[in-house]
Amino acid sequence: MDTVWTEISCEVPESMVDLLADFLVELSGNGVSIENLSLDTFSLDTIDDSPVKTVxxxxxxxxxxxxxxxTIGAFLLAHGPEFAGFAFKSPTVKAINAEDWANNWKKYFKPVRIGSRLVIKPTWEEYAAGSxxxxLTLDPGMAFGTGAHPTTKMCLEVLESIFLGEGAFHDAATAAPATVLDVGTGSGVLSIxxxxxxxxxxxxxxxxxxxxxxxxxNAALNDCLNVVHLSTTPLQAVKGRFALVLANILAEELVRLAGELAAKxxxxxxxxxxxxxxxxxxxxxxxxxxxxxxxxEVRREGEWCCIALRKEPC
Structure with a gap:
């Protein structure tokens, strides 16, 4: 028998979708969907232009x-008035089979090229790779991150630029990073x-x-387990320093962890x-x-930005 999950739905103006989706992912630890289409956590490309969305x-x-x-009701009341057209409606609740939710969204996840060399391909899709x-073969499961959302996409673009010494990193007098720390790895896409x-x-x-x-x-799918080491180790307990630290998490958490992140x-x-x-x-x-x-460098796409910083050499 399928495990029954709970689906909580909220109606908000289109302009509030990203903020609410970000909050709900953090609260639930799982993906979200928009309207009646189950999508990648934040992939909004296939959504129509209706002024009100159901998240x-x-x-x-x-x-x-x-x-x-x-908690969700309080969030809506606190942030909703910032968005034109907001009218508070209590969230609705529905039981849903895990199998239905876990599989329906897959038809919207297709191979995508990011940067000049990286291609993210779901496990169930074919792709003819160039030389x-x-x-990256990926099955996000219940974890955040297929690479489609601007936050992950820009992170991948900057990651590639650093390794290839391109763009803002062309003149940086340093070798490609040998060691990497990925904070909040999600599906593991950045680490892979x-x-x-x-x-x-x-x-x-x-x-x-x-x-x-x-x-x-996902690391096993990509033959990376000899390089990528995964754990629930808290940031403050991670030992050593790294040539590259990646953190794709909420702005408030980034600032709260600023000292610890910089120290790594x-x-x-x-x-x-x-x-x-x-x-x-x-x-x-x-x-x-x-x-x-x-x-x-600061990269921006839509409502999102990605910031790259460098520690001075000793």
Missing amino acids: KAYFAPDVALEGHLE DDLV AAAKLGAERVMAIDIDADAVIVAEE VAPAGYLVLSGILCEKERFVLDGFAPCSLKLM
Whole structure:
């Protein structure tokens, strides 16, 4: 018998979808869907232009459902008035089979090229790779991240530029990063990309044990388990420093962890921050100002931005 999950639906203006989806992913630890199409967590390309969207989050059996409903309602009341056309409606609840939710969205996840060499291909799709393509085979499962959303896409683009010494990193007098720390690895896509690009050791951490399991399966699919080491180790417990640190998490968490993240960057190493709404860009830059890091690049796509910083050589 299929496990029955709980689907919580919220109706919000289109302009609020990204903010609410970001919040619901963090709260549930799972993907979300928009309207009646099950999609990648934040892939909005196939959604029509209706001014009101229904954002749905999925919660495992036996969670504290009443508490989650109160938390979601409070979030809507606190942030909804910032968006034109918002009218508060209480979230609705529906039981759903896990198998239905887990499989329906797959038809919207197709191979996608990111940067000049990286191609992300779902396990159930065929792809004819070119001679220079680095193909990442991925099954996101219940973890965040297929690479389609701008936060992950820009992170991958910056990652590739750093390894290939391109763009803003062309004149950086340093070798390609040998060691990488991926904070909040999700599906493992950033860690796998780093391994494919030539990293010798990648430490990937996530507070969600289910995400670590998915990421480990994806690393195995890509023959990267000898390079990518996954765990639920807290950031403060990670030992050593890394030539590249990646953190694709919420802006508020980035700032809260600013000192710890900067401390994990080796001299002449890079820190790439994503998951940042453009309106929070200055907030994040100010939060990292005391860390004595040089701003290398800010990429923006839609409502999102990605910030690349560098620690000065000793």
